[in-house]
Every structure is written in structure tokens, then in C-alpha cells.
Amino acid sequence: MAMIEIExxxxxxxxxxxxxxxxxxxxxxxxxxxxxxxxAGKSTTMKMITGFLAPTAGRVVVEGFDLxxxxxxxxxxxxxxxxxxxxxxxxxxxxxxxxxxxxxxLKGDDRRRLLDQAIARVDIGPVLEQPIDTLSKGxxxxxxxxxxxxxxxxVLILDEPTDxxxxxxxHAVRTLIKEMAASKAIIISxxxxxxxxxxxxxxxxxxxxxxxSEGGPLPNGAGWRFGEHEAAPDRLDAVFRRITTGKxxxxxxxx
Amino acid sequence: MIGxxxxxxxxxxxxxxxxxxxxxxxxxxxxxxxxxxxxVGGFFERGQADLKPFFMFHPWLYLLLMPAxxxxxxxxxxxxxxxxxxxxxxxxxxxxxxxxxxxxxSFTAIAxxxxxxxxxxxxxxxxxxxxxxxxGYLGSLLMAGGYLAICACLSAVTSNQVIAFVLGVIVCLMxxxxxxxxxxDLITAWAPQSLVDTIASFSFLGRFGAIVDGVVDLxxxxxxxxxxxxxxxxxxxxxxxxxxx
Numbered sequence: 074m075a076m077i078e079i080e081x082x083x084x085x086x087x088x089x090x091x092x093x094x095x096x097x098x099x100x101x102x103x104x105x106x107x108x109x110x111x112x113a114g115k116s117t118t119m120k121m122i123t124g125f126l127a128p129t130a131g132r133v134v135v136e137g138f139d140l141x142x143x144x145x146x147x148x149x150x151x152x153x154x155x156x157x158x159x160x161x162x163x164x165x166x167x168x169x170x171x172x173x174x175x176x177x178x179l180k181g182d183d184r185r186r187l188l189d190q191a192i193a194r195v196d197i198g199p200v201l202e203q204p205i206d207t208l209s210k211g212x213x214x215x216x217x218x219x220x221x222x223x224x225x226x227x228v229l230i231l232d233e234p235t236d237x238x239x240x241x242x243x244h245a246v247r248t249l250i251k252e253m254a255a256s257k258a259i260i261i262s263x264x265x266x267x268x269x270x271x272x273x274x275x276x277x278x279x280x281x282x283x284x285x286s287e288g289g290p291l292p293n294g295a296g297w298r299f300g301e302h303e304a305a306p307d308r309l310d311a312v313f314r315r316i317t318t319g320k321x322x323x324x325x326x327x328x
Numbered sequence: 329m330i331g332x333x334x335x336x337x338x339x340x341x342x343x344x345x346x347x348x349x350x351x352x353x354x355x356x357x358x359x360x361x362x363x364x365x366x367x368v369g370g371f372f373e374r375g376q377a378d379l380k381p382f383f384m385f386h387p388w389l390y391l392l393l394m395p396a397x398x399x400x401x402x403x404x405x406x407x408x409x410x411x412x413x414x415x416x417x418x419x420x421x422x423x424x425x426x427x428x429x430x431x432x433x434s435f436t437a438i439a440x441x442x443x444x445x446x447x448x449x450x451x452x453x454x455x456x457x458x459x460x461x462x463x464g465y466l467g468s469l470l471m472a473g474g475y476l477a478i479c480a481c482l483s484a485v486t487s488n489q490v491i492a493f494v495l496g497v498i499v500c501l502m503x504x505x506x507x508x509x510x511x512x513d514l515i516t517a518w519a520p521q522s523l524v525d526t527i528a529s530f531s532f533l534g535r536f537g538a539i540v541d542g543v544v545d546l547x548x549x550x551x552x553x554x555x556x557x558x559x560x561x562x563x564x565x566x567x568x569x570x571x572x573x
Binding site for chain 1: 331332334335336338339342343346347408409410412413415416417418419420571
């Protein structure tokens, strides 16, 4: 059974169609990268998968639970890092994680173990007692990640998890994602191409609310293939431009 | 499935005390009730052992103070984006709405409870009708719940706390004075009597005044309870509709 099934998802805001018929499934062990320009509909799609926004049309099923019929059951199985890692600024990471553990009804030894595990995984031990609004951007992001992985969910949805982090922090977050990859179904969104190569084993290029192309790594680290386009390692950008702008190589050169 | 409500309630209530705002608010509340009771209400000059001069200004105090308590409930979540986190946790929307409202209401109850020295004073000075005082406190708390439910709902329609506050004051004012000549004079000339009566019946002043006089009418209690329920329902609808924005 697929962990995440998305069927013909559509979301309109007034006359604007942000997501226009997106369908895909994600299995356990997959790290799926949403790749796309800003405003492509990546975040809107994630907001529908996590149950924040109701879709205009289409269906989201998480581990067999239809989000429209059993939202609470589906949400129990999801960990979500919203864009910008929002949190309650006046709380300390400890109080914030306790709150999330309360809402998720974690109790007893299990609760302690999960809290310790999440705190250790994102390495926020030193700042646990400082108000979140006094933390650096990197720590704030890690607090958001801790919240997302707290209940050790099978499904992780991370919206731009490394945006605004320094290279070391990016590396740490990517390592964490790779560590968790085998046991979970993970979707990350990004507009950083190297991130897809670094952590994903599958990727969708999304623009104007549609899935334009699906790709995956070639064997033996020989780069990535999107449809008929192949990209050498570290050369995803040309393929990305061609797919999202619809221009061929010769047209690009002429311009 | 009340766990979500309890978690949200605890977070919100401790949120009030996370900053000095809670203490500033309580001090202001106690100062104002004192000033109104002794200087404006003429507590001593009346020579009566009751708390009427204390309670009679509560609607006017709440008119400004309840919007201040409730304005942050949803507007802040919207502004910081934490609403997205909150509503993707495995809770139902009504649990969150209820938890937030109850936290604000409890905070008000704490502030109200801290006026107990007045009760002790009046009991020391004379033999007041304790039943009337208890009714006054309960009526005041119930009315505060009404104001808070209105303001919590209005906080959900904007991400700007100042707008939430101003909207709250305006709508609360309408509910406060709807039974007085301020409103009734405007409509009696042209509206049918049934409409006039309906609007007059919304008045917080009239209903609370009766409770303070010791007349606890079940209809008044039902009125405040259903007012709270209605505005909490509207609150949930407002959050749901405005998520996209």
C-alpha cells in the first residue's frame, strides 16, 4: 500500500488555480522532492496533504485514511514542517515540544523517549530553555523539525526544510532526512536543485500548479533523468530550466 | 476527544502569563474597578452593604478589556503562521476554538476573583445579601464570556491585533447598549415593535442589571450561554473560511 496517495488534486483561490490536477503516490523509503519555481504550487499542495487547506477537488489518502473523511486519523500519521517553521515565539523549545506532545496525546515512557529522541536528532539540547524568538534561524528551523518528527511519524512533509540555513546546518538537516528515509515516506519541497540530488530518490518538477515531469537518479551516480532529459551530476539546472520554461537548448543559446 | 482542548487551553493560559502583559492587565482591572466602585459608584456614600457600585460598571470595563484579552487569540496565530502548525495537528477545529476561549475566560475569572477584598470589606462593614453578591459574580463572569466569545470570533477574521481590538469594541458596544435609548431611539420611529423588542432583548446592560439586583432569571442565563455558543460557532466558521487568506 502506498503511504501517500494524491488523486487529481485541485485548489483554486478565486479565479486563480494554484494547483491544477496533481496526482502521485509515495511509498515507504521514498524521499520525494517537489522541485519548482516560486509560486509553482508546491506549498499549496503540501497544505492540502497535511489537511490545512481543503482541496477544491481531488483526494488525499494517508496510509489508507482519506483526509476528507478521517482528518484526525490521517493527521496523526503525518509530521509537518510548514514553510518558515512557524512556532510560538514566547515559548521555550521544551514547552513548545511539550505542547505538541500533549496535542498528539503522547504519554508516559513513550512520550519521554520520543521527546528525547527528537531533541537529540535535531541537536537542540543547549537551547531548550530559551524563548524561541531569541534563537537563531538555524535553531528555529531545527525546533520546527523536532516538532515534525516528534511522534516518529510514517509520513513526513517538509516545506523548504533547509531554506535560509548556512551550509553546515543544511548538511545536518540533509543527513537527518537521509537517516530517516528508509522507514518513512518523505516529501520535501525546495527550489534548490542540489538538494534534490543530495537527499531525494525521486522528484517531481512542478510549475503553474501542474506536474511537468517526474525524475529519478540514474544508476551509479551518473546523474538524473527526467523523461527524455538526462542531466549529468550537478547539472540539473539546465534540465530544470528546459522543463519549466519549455525552451530547448538551442532556443536558450539563441537568447 | 477533549485532549486537544486541554492542551490548547493550557498553552493559551500560560501564554497570558509568559509576558508581563497579564500582570499589567490584572493591575489595571483592579485599579479601574476600585476607582469606579469608590469614586464613581460612591460605595461609602451610599451607606448600603452591597456590591452594586462595583458590579454596575463591569459592562463598561469589559467593553474595553475583553477585546484586549481576546484580540491575540487568532490574529497572532495568523500573523506568525503558527495557525498552520496548530491546525495540522490531530485536533478538531472546535477543540481548538473551545480551548482558546476557555483560556481567555479563565484568565478573566482570575482577574475577577482577585477583587475578593471588596467582598470581604463589604461583609466586614455590614450584612450584605451574600446570595446577591454570588449572583453578581457569576453574572459578571457569564457576561465576560459573552464579550470574549464575540472578540475571539472577531480576532479570527484578521491577522492584525489592532483591527481585532477595534472590531471587538464596536460589536461589544452594540451588544452592550442595544437595550438603551442610544440604539432604541434610532429604530423605534420606523421599525416594527417586534424588531425593537428583539434588539432590546440583546442588551447586556439590561440582563446583567437584573442579575446584579439579585433577579436570576433562567432566560438571562440561557441568553448568555447561547450567545457564547453562537459566537464560538461563528469563530470556527471564520477560521475555516479565512485559512486560505
